Amino acid sequence: MGSISFLNEVMSRFPDAISFAPGAPHTSFFAEIDTARHTARYLRHLQEERGLTPEEAERLLYQYGPSRGLINGLVADALRTDQGIDVPPESLVITVGCQEAMLLTVRALVASPTDLVAVVNPCFVGLSGAASVLGVDLVPIDDASDTGDDGDTDGIDFAQLDEVCRAARRAGRRIRALYVAPDFSNPSGGFMGLAARHRLLAVAEREDFLVLEDNAYAFTAEQPGALPPLKALPGGERVVHLGTFAKVCMPGARVGYVVADQRVHDDASGRTVLLADELATLKSMVTVNTSPLAQAVIGGILLEHNGSLASLVRAKAALYQRNLRLLLDALDRGLGPGTGAPAGVSWNRPRGGFFVRVRLPVVADERLLERSAREFGVLWTPMSHFYLGDGGDRQLRLACSYLDPDTIEEGVARLTRFLHTVCP
Numbered sequence: 001m002g003s004i005s006f007l008n009e010v011m012s013r014f015p016d017a018i019s020f021a022p023g024a025p026h027t028s029f030f031a032e033i034d035t036a037r038h039t040a041r042y043l044r045h046l047q048e049e050r051g052l053t054p055e056e057a058e059r060l061l062y063q064y065g066p067s068r069g070l071i072n073g074l075v076a077d078a079l080r081t082d083q084g085i086d087v088p089p090e091s092l093v094i095t096v097g098c099q100e101a102m103l104l105t106v107r108a109l110v111a112s113p114t115d116l117v118a119v120v121n122p123c124f125v126g127l128s129g130a131a132s133v134l135g136v137d138l139v140p141i142d143d144a145s146d147t148g149d150d151g152d153t154d155g156i157d158f159a160q161l162d163e164v165c166r167a168a169r170r171a172g173r174r175i176r177a178l179y180v181a182p183d184f185s186n187p188s189g190g191f192m193g194l195a196a197r198h199r200l201l202a203v204a205e206r207e208d209f210l211v212l213e214d215n216a217y218a219f220t221a222e223q224p225g226a227l228p229p230l231k232a233l234p235g236g237e238r239v240v241h242l243g244t245f246a247k248v249c250m251p252g253a254r255v256g257y258v259v260a261d262q263r264v265h266d267d268a269s270g271r272t273v274l275l276a277d278e279l280a281t282l283k284s285m286v287t288v289n290t291s292p293l294a295q296a297v298i299g300g301i302l303l304e305h306n307g308s309l310a311s312l313v314r315a316k317a318a319l320y321q322r323n324l325r326l327l328l329d330a331l332d333r334g335l336g337p338g339t340g341a342p343a344g345v346s347w348n349r350p351r352g353g354f355f356v357r358v359r360l361p362v363v364a365d366e367r368l369l370e371r372s373a374r375e376f377g378v379l380w381t382p383m384s385h386f387y388l389g390d391g392g393d394r395q396l397r398l399a400c401s402y403l404d405p406d407t408i409e410e411g412v413a414r415l416t417r418f419l420h421t422v423c424p
Helices: 003-013 027-032 035-050 054-062 072-083 097-109 125-134 158-170 194-207 275-286 292-304 309-335 366-376 405-422
Strands: 092-095 115-121 138-142 174-180 210-214 239-244 256-259 263-265 272-274 355-359 395-399
Touching: 003 366, 027 309, 035 054, 035 292, 054 292, 072 092, 072 256, 072 292, 072 309, 092 097, 092 275, 097 115, 097 125, 097 174, 097 210, 097 239, 097 256, 097 275, 115 125, 115 158, 138 158, 158 174, 158 194, 174 194, 194 210, 256 275, 263 275, 272 275, 292 309, 309 355, 309 405, 366 405
Parallel strands: 115 138, 115 174, 174 210, 210 239
Antiparallel strands: 092 256, 239 256, 263 272, 355 395
């Protein structure tokens, strides 16, 4: 059973348990969503900017749309304004969530059975799942923050990355791409500092691979925008930037995007084209197009906020920062030094994102989760679900984004009682 299906099944059997499992947006932000108003705003945009009649604009939303997307220009403008990613609209493909962006990108880049994709381990299950569906071989690179607790390390074991690239060449294979989430990754909360970002881009240039940058949680930083995304740095031409509006706008819209401005050779035509062109062609064979109505909602939200993602997410970032502080404070009070907590219980201290990784002196498997839910009314995610191969069997992930302050406090109290019971 997949990890998401397993967690949904456990949550359904223990509906009264406090769940630190889902990394979902907080529902309080849904009250400000007015899909009719957002759609109307986008329709006005089509009439004012493209000269469409009201009937033509509506018909554009009711018909199949272009595989590349409708709101590419709005997204490109927001990325330029907020993140310093300066790319033309034609280098973007609007996708059905970031999940489709990952699937299409991996499929486009892995052209031979000798091609490999490296991933920071533990890895988001969306990327590993896409690779599994496509039959693509993944190579794990250790998360360097896995041995530290400050959340501000290199984020990747560079020595191991170098060795993996050498080993692939010796075997007649090639690392084609490396997937990384440099800002508060899911599931580990790992973070990549500025020096490490520059170093990674230098390695990508030397070893001739692309970096797949997942940018889902960067907006939750204590100082949003303090560190540029990999795509905005010198060497960013090596980066395929993956994004989503699920966390910052509306998860139900299922709208993501991929920035793929690399020039590639198209075997069919013999021409040099944008990687985005290849992705759009692949998308036409998978989902045809991303829902024009869903894109209209996201487009309308961007227009209402003057095209700035920064202004859109300010309140959201503050809430997620608050929840993260509450979770870490509650862990300190319940399980920190001087509390009589079981030996061997520790956790990292990320400065943003939705997740905290807890290490235990016992195996945190599905059987232990079942007992935690049944006897103590608290749910979490076994970290082993995110590791390629063995690993993470004595770790669990806590997600705090979905919860309210009182629930976080009570949930940690239940977790504390549970760990006192099961840990030696």
